[in-house]
Amino acid sequence: MPAQRPEPPHHVLALPDGGLHYTQAGGDAGVPILLIHGSLCDYRYWRWQVPAFAETHRVIAPSLRGCWPDARSHPRAEYAVGRHADDLARLLRALDEHGGAHVIGHSRGAQVALDLAIRAPQLCRSLTLADPGFRFADEPETPVFYADAVQRLRDGDEEKAIEQFIDTVNGADTWRKMVGWFKDMVRDNAATLLSQIREANLPVDPRDAAALSCPVLLVGGSQSPAKYGTRQDRLQQLLPRARRARIALAAHGMNLANPRAFNRTVLDFIAGA
Template structure:
């Protein structure tokens, strides 16, 4: 049975915000950026295995747990989160870092890489949440529908709708207790995310990436993630692509051995 370390929550002042994070291991910094309704706890299956080779730092983005945000006020945006990640790398990681982003966190990580590539040693995007130019997201405003359910008091139904849409039918029902607790703790961030309309990055913008880039997808991930990775594979010709077998969107939890091995082989090989 796999044993996972219980890591203390640390805090650093980042762009005027008390950003929480956990840390494990030593050596070259490896920064992990979570996606929607998540926080540093999402990476619990990565900390010790990757910490054997790297100084692993898992952040809690602005407005996510442990802050209990109610959706009031600003500071929730891809741009702000990318700025915070870059400042975190500079002040806490202490220099250029390997950067890993999952889902919405992949969009944050990509924004950071395009803005300040010299801050990074490599970029890993796991099923990144990117709107494609000219693309039409067939999921039909699921964020707004999930938020509407939550606002009327149907929190479990709203969270189930969100999680099942991005990961697959009945995922919420199968989720373990700690994961559901993490999602509930971050329910307020949907107020910020539902109104987000990040500008679609063009192939020309993404094509300027010269960093070593790893693209990771789940073999069972639903649309639009496979199409996003197909596009990125074309736009970043030097990128290396890995598919995690037997797993959907949460591939780092569904098959952590394969996920961790892909990252270790790519940036440590």
């Protein structure tokens, strides 16, 4: 029987109205890396990035407020992009990282990462946005693709709710094929959709994005749904100096489907940032 994978070290940053759970690894040398997960996830999502990045960097991976192991019920007001960004700024300062970090955000976490870079640019040494899905303020609102999943959650059908969400963002039949640890993580965070839908279609002001001064990397999975590519296209128009990369043999969950390529792409970018 293979050895059980050890759990990462767990820490809690005390906040005035709660706590922020996070893990960290690696030494103190160099600029740290901050990993920001997306919907239905927590810091366990980065299981193939934390040890790899920790070989050369200090790695900080939080579970956003409201996500496992924060067990309070949803919906809740503090599960919001702006609140998450403020929490992460507090975390970096509390860890004495006043010089900032290389910030990496995936999916909804990419919007949190961008908001952090806009609110506290001094804390963002570089910005990697992996399959961002947000709307820009000059675009019309679109139907909320996970509205049906939220209704299923309210009706008590958690498994069908999760299946609808995961298969929409990553491709048909993805949920059925996922490994056990990933399914456990998603089930632990399913209720966050009840809060997330209250912020559906939250826009990003293109002027704020265009004003970013740090190096930016836009990463997409080669098999990701087309909508994520359109977000990267627009960001590249706003940020003509941004770098662009595609992770082969991967869809939305690119860092899990092809972690070697994802890790190499991000570390190469950071090395030159």
